[in-house]
């Protein structure tokens with residue numbers, strides 16, 4: 281049987297200030313770009329994080 285291709289791919293969430301990759305998430309293929317407020321350990325504050333593909 282053929283191996284099923286994953287419907288999800290790994291993305292990173294980058295801090296918009298320091299560009300640090302703070303989180304990695306699995307996202308559905310072809311989904312729109314994500315923007316989310318999360319805590320950045322480097323800035324030590326909540327920052328908008330944007331999605332970046334691997």
Ligand SMILES: [Zn+2]
Nearest residue numbers: 295298320323
């Ligand atoms: Zn940051």
